[in-house]
Amino acid sequence: MTETLHLGPDEIGRMIRRLAHEIVENNRGAEGLVLAGMLARGYPLAARLEAEIARFESMDVPTGSLDIGLYRDDVTRRSTPISLRPSQMPDIDGATVVLVDDVLFTGRSVRAALDALLDFGRPARVRLAVLIDRGHRELPIRPDFVGKNIPTALVQSVDVRLLETDGEDGVYVSGEEAAHA
């Protein structure tokens, strides 16, 4: 199994800065925004977006963490139960909630995250921000903000590592040789 570094710390930092600006521009300011980071790696990304927005907008955007374990569509199809983590969400009623995740792939996790989110309240609208979109959707879900599109083959895996969870910043692609669209 070969593993190649696709994006390094500098590129990830630039992508997060651009995503933060796009989110605020799309919302016409930071007012009414809530960031919901999907556990595990969407949450540190949401926290970085929050810090970035605080820097250029001088505003603290409420940011929470969302665990989707109880909402996954394969929850009773496994031999061992999926591990669960507590969600910590601010008030989302009437807010523009931006779901944040590291890799968008089949769309099943985002489907589960929408269910999880709506159990916390009734947001005015929900947007989706991802660091990497690797394609191969199995559900009609599309991202609103994308760090980078990385076309992949199904047999490959895309691995986002973050300082907060993995001790380094990097996007790795592994498996068969990289497919270029």
Place this chain on the structure above:
Amino acid sequence: MLDSVEMSSADLSLQGWQKKDLLDTDVLTRDEIMLIMQNADVMAGVRSRRERKVATLRGRTIVTLFYEQSTRTRASFEVAGKALGADVVNITASGSSVGKGESLVDTVRTLEAIGADALVLRHHRSGAACLAARHTAAGVINGGDGTHAHPTQALLDLFTMRRRFGDIAGRKIVIVGDVLHSRVARSNLWSLVALGAQVVLCGPATLLPRTIGGGDFEEGRCEVTTDFDAAIQGADVVMALRMQKERQERGLIPSLREYINGYQVTTRRLERAAPDALVMHPGPMNEGVEIAPDVAHGLRSVIEEQVANGVAVRMAILYLLVAGRYS
């Protein structure tokens, strides 16, 4: 395809839960106890939201089979199962074929054939849950068997202590009353000792066991004493056990009055405990016997919290036993 898809996404700290049943706390590893505690935290989060229910176990069936009376345990399991989206069927001995003499094993097999994914069993005979578990593929949860074990009570007690204290290692926990006949005391002992607490079992000599689990006294894992006033000194938790009135009829205590004098949890005795000591009771209480009414409803009492936490802990256990059982 689904499996390979999902593996890349979420499972960071997938700790295995491999057990089919929950029969007692003595067969749980420290990691398994901690996994139940973590999941119970998640479930407590679900219960505190506006939408207090999830659909995780939709399509699964949980049967509660109670051969003994119960309010809180049976209701708690029913609420827990429904909060996870499962269908819950309640069977009591009096209104079922058990009254016609059907054996426990036959009843359990029938319930499995009906589609039970998990059975919650309460029975007056020690070992009943273990027997049932051997004769069914369904997950069996011991909801109390004779004088043997009551693991979900012990786990909700532990959860309640951890919510107040965090880590309970080194904490002094005094369990007072009819320890000899108490499945609650036994199951609590195993989980508390596994997490490093200092456990003191206290009661009249006639209501204390001579050995527990083959000689744990000698190993110094817990202390046994008849002197409650000495035991309560510096205690972080005082857990009173229900005093069955029939114990007096059987001659195990000279009189209820004498028991109250020596072992009732009172405000005056609590002055010797730690300043932030918790008072616990598995219920139902005999107020004025094992616990004074002002203590039962006082500032240090977490007895109602225990009941509320019971739902979250039972949700965690049902999740672990039922969610991973499809194949």
